[in-house]
Amino acid sequence: MKRFTILAAALLMCVATFAQEALWGIGPLVSPEIYDNNTVLFRLRAPKAVKVQITGDFLPKQKVKTPNGEYEIPGIVDLTEGKDGVWEYTTPEPLKPELYSYSFIVDGLRMNDPANIYLIRDVATLTNVFIIGGDRADLYKVNQVPHGTVSRIWYNSPTLGMERRMTVYTPAGYETDGKRYPVFYLLHGMGGDEEAWISLGRTAQILDNLIAQGKAKPMIVVMTNGNASQEAAPGESSLGMMPPSMQLPKTMEGSFEQAFPDVVKFIDKNYRTIKNKSGRAIAGLSMGGFHALHISKQYPDMFNYIGLFSAAILPNKNVVSPIYEDLEGKLRTQFAKKPSLYWIAIGKTDFLYKANEDFRKLLDENGYKYTYYETDEGHIWKNWRIYLSEFAPLLFK
Missing domain, CATH: 3.40.50.1820 (Alpha/Beta hydrolase fold, catalytic domain)
Structure with missing residues (x-):
C-alpha cells in the first residue's frame, strides 16, 4: 500500500509538471535571443523539417511586381539545422533600434515562433515581434x-x-x-x-x-x-x-x-x-x-x-x-x-x-x-x- 501511494504521488507530480508546462508554455528554447551587441539569434525545434527559413522586416527587402505596381516585401533567409533538430539563424550584423516583426517558414508553411509569445495582427496576418532598444525605438x-x-x-x-x-x-x-x-x-x-x-x-x-x-x-x-x-x-x-x-x-x-x-x-x-x-x-x-x-x-x-x-x-x-x-x-x-x-x-x-x-x-x-x-x-x-x-x-x- 505504501509503495502504491509513493507511485501514485510520483505520477501526480509528473502530471502536474506536464500540465504546468502546457499551461505556461515553458520550453527549453530561447527565441529570439538578443545579444549585447544587438545581433539576434532565432531558434526553432523542427526535427522532421527539410527546410526552415525566416522572413522579417530586419532582412533586406525584395521587390515584387504586381498588376498594381512594384512593391517591397521582407527578405527570406535559411536557418541551419543543428543538434536535436534545432534550426538556427543569427543576424550577421547588429540590428538598429526598432520594433521588428518576423515569421518562420517550415517546408513552405508560414508559422509563428512557438518560443515567442509576442504577436501583432496586421489585417489577417499574425507576426511575432521584438524590440531592439535605443534611439527612437525607446519611444x-x-x-x-x-x-x-x-x-x-x-x-x-x-x-x-x-x-x-x-x-x-x-x-x-x-x-x-x-x-x-x-x-x-x-x-x-x-x-x-x-x-x-x-x-x-x-x-x-x-x-x-x-x-x-x-x-x-x-x-x-x-x-x-x-x-x-x-x-x-x-x-x-x-x-x-x-x-x-x-x-x-x-x-x-x-x-x-x-x-x-x-x-x-x-x-x-x-x-x-x-x-x-x-x-x-x-x-x-x-x-x-x-x-x-x-x-x-x-x-x-x-x-x-x-x-x-x-x-x-x-x-x-x-x-x-x-x-x-x-x-x-x-x-x-x-x-x-x-x-x-x-x-x-x-x-x-x-x-x-x-x-x-x-x-x-x-x-x-x-x-x-x-x-x-x-x-x-x-x-x-x-x-x-x-x-x-x-x-x-x-x-x-
Missing part, C-alpha cells in the same frame, strides 16, 4: 513614466445608422485633473481598424514617452474605425468572429468622411476637450491619409493640424461623391483659413510616392504652405511610427 517601449489610459468606446453614428467602436487614449492625469485637452484624430489604413494604431503603431507608448519628455503636449488621441460598413474590428462586433479582409465596402467612397462629424460631436460631448479648430488635429496613414486629406478640406473650420502619412490622394475614377468634388476649390478655402500645420510624409520607395509628389506640386503651384518629411523605405509600419513620433510634437503649440 516604442513601456518606460517608467506616467501612463495614459486606453479605452474602447462605443458611439452612435446617426449618419451611418449604427453603433460603432473607437479606441481613445487619454493622457496621464486626465481622470483627476479637470483640465480640457486638445484632440488628435488618428486614422488607419486599408484593411486596418480601430486596433491598428494602438497595437502596430505603438500610439500609447509613443504619446506616454513624448509627453513625459516634454516633447509633446498632453492630448486625447482618437483612433476610429475607418471602414464605414463595420461596427468594429473583426471579432469585436455583432457579426462575431468574421475573418479580417482588405476588401471591405464603404472605405474610400465618401461615407466615412460624411459621417466624421458624428465622431467629433461624440468626443466633444463625452470628453473634456477644447471644442474649436485650434484644439483639433487629424492625420492618417495610406487610406487614413486619404481620409484626413478629404475630411480636413470638407470641414475647413474643424481641424488646425493635418497630417498625411504615405497618403492615397485621389479617389478611384469610378467613385462619385460630393466629398471628392472640386478638390482645388476646397483646398483654396481650406488654406485661406490658414491651418497651423499641413504635414506630408512618405518613404522614398513607397508606391504612393508619385501621387504625393503630384499633390505637392499642386500645393506649390498655388502657394499653399506645408511641411514635407521624407524617409527611406516604403509603405510600412516602421515609417508610420516614425511619422507619428515626428508629427505629435508639432501639435497644439
Whole structure:
C-alpha cells in the first residue's frame, strides 16, 4: 500500500509538471535571443523539417511586381539545422533600434515562433515581434513614466445608422485633473481598424514617452474605425468572429468622411476637450491619409493640424461623391483659413510616392504652405511610427 501511494504521488507530480508546462508554455528554447551587441539569434525545434527559413522586416527587402505596381516585401533567409533538430539563424550584423516583426517558414508553411509569445495582427496576418532598444525605438517601449489610459468606446453614428467602436487614449492625469485637452484624430489604413494604431503603431507608448519628455503636449488621441460598413474590428462586433479582409465596402467612397462629424460631436460631448479648430488635429496613414486629406478640406473650420502619412490622394475614377468634388476649390478655402500645420510624409520607395509628389506640386503651384518629411523605405509600419513620433510634437503649440 505504501509503495502504491509513493507511485501514485510520483505520477501526480509528473502530471502536474506536464500540465504546468502546457499551461505556461515553458520550453527549453530561447527565441529570439538578443545579444549585447544587438545581433539576434532565432531558434526553432523542427526535427522532421527539410527546410526552415525566416522572413522579417530586419532582412533586406525584395521587390515584387504586381498588376498594381512594384512593391517591397521582407527578405527570406535559411536557418541551419543543428543538434536535436534545432534550426538556427543569427543576424550577421547588429540590428538598429526598432520594433521588428518576423515569421518562420517550415517546408513552405508560414508559422509563428512557438518560443515567442509576442504577436501583432496586421489585417489577417499574425507576426511575432521584438524590440531592439535605443534611439527612437525607446519611444516604442513601456518606460517608467506616467501612463495614459486606453479605452474602447462605443458611439452612435446617426449618419451611418449604427453603433460603432473607437479606441481613445487619454493622457496621464486626465481622470483627476479637470483640465480640457486638445484632440488628435488618428486614422488607419486599408484593411486596418480601430486596433491598428494602438497595437502596430505603438500610439500609447509613443504619446506616454513624448509627453513625459516634454516633447509633446498632453492630448486625447482618437483612433476610429475607418471602414464605414463595420461596427468594429473583426471579432469585436455583432457579426462575431468574421475573418479580417482588405476588401471591405464603404472605405474610400465618401461615407466615412460624411459621417466624421458624428465622431467629433461624440468626443466633444463625452470628453473634456477644447471644442474649436485650434484644439483639433487629424492625420492618417495610406487610406487614413486619404481620409484626413478629404475630411480636413470638407470641414475647413474643424481641424488646425493635418497630417498625411504615405497618403492615397485621389479617389478611384469610378467613385462619385460630393466629398471628392472640386478638390482645388476646397483646398483654396481650406488654406485661406490658414491651418497651423499641413504635414506630408512618405518613404522614398513607397508606391504612393508619385501621387504625393503630384499633390505637392499642386500645393506649390498655388502657394499653399506645408511641411514635407521624407524617409527611406516604403509603405510600412516602421515609417508610420516614425511619422507619428515626428508629427505629435508639432501639435497644439
